[in-house]
Amino acid sequence: MKRTIRAILDGLYFGSGVLGALCLIAILVLIVVQMVARWTGEVFPGAPDYAGYAMAAASFFAFAHALNRGAHIRVSILLNSVPAGARRYVEIWCFGIGTALAWYFVYYGVRFVFWSWKFQDISQGPDASPLWIPQTAMLFGAFVFALALTDHLIALFTDGDHRIKNNVIEQSHGE
Numbered sequence: 001m002k003r004t005i006r007a008i009l010d011g012l013y014f015g016s017g018v019l020g021a022l023c024l025i026a027i028l029v030l031i032v033v034q035m036v037a038r039w040t041g042e043v044f045p046g047a048p049d050y051a052g053y054a055m056a057a058a059s060f061f062a063f064a065h066a067l068n069r070g071a072h073i074r075v076s077i078l079l080n081s082v083p084a085g086a087r088r089y090v091e092i093w094c095f096g097i098g099t100a101l102a103w104y105f106v107y108y109g110v111r112f113v114f115w116s117w118k119f120q121d122i123s124q125g126p127d128a129s130p131l132w133i134p135q136t137a138m139l140f141g142a143f144v145f146a147l148a149l150t151d152h153l154i155a156l157f158t159d160g161d162h163r164i165k166n167n168v169i170e171q172s173h174g175e
Contacts, residue, residue, distance in 0.1 A: 009151055010068070012144060012147070013064040013067075013068050014065060016061045016065055016140075016141060016144045017065025017066070019057075020058045020059070020061035020062030020141070021062075023054045023058035026051075026054045027051050030054065031051060034047040034048075045125070046123075046125050048125070049123055049127055053129075056134060056138050057137035057138060060138045060139075060141025060142050060145065061137070061141040062141075063141060063144070064141075064147070064148035067145065067148050068148065068164060069164075070164050078090065088156065095149060096153060099149040099150050102142065102145055103146045103150075105142050106139065106142050106143050106146050109138070109142055109143075110139065112139075113132050113136055113139050117132040
């Protein structure tokens with residue numbers, strides 16, 4: 001049972017990263033289409049707005065996958081300077097704060113999306129898109145990120161390790 005849940009969660013985190021990558025491709029396509037439209041004298045209304053929505057979605061979709069791969073910027077100076085026994089408690093504290101903030105964001109994100117849908121809020125651009133649609137993508141990414149933080153916090157309590165892969169090759173040399 002535990003292995004099945006682990007596979008589902010890891011698949012969700014990976015899938016969220018794939019959605020983030022697809023949003024980046026959508027941004028590229030939107031920019032290229034807008035450039036071609038300008039060269040041909042046509043107008044593509046709302047292209048910058050759609051690219052902005054895709055950028056927000058790409059960021060939030062990629063959070064959980066980046067966390068699992070160790071690609072988030074972590075301040076490890078403190079973690080490396082404390083003794084091994086204290087390090088676990090500092091990590092629990094950090095993951096606890098991060099998890100609480102992420103779930104707080106999700107809670108208010110649900111309310112934000114609900115009220116945008118209820119009031120039929122639309123974008124101010126020429127496309128007049130319903131704003132609850134891009135907000136929902138952001139909310140889904142935030143939910144998956146909060147779930148990933150919760151998953152790592154629980155792993156710290158039960159296994160003593162957060163399961164974040166140490167990606168030394170992709171880290172900056174400044175750490």
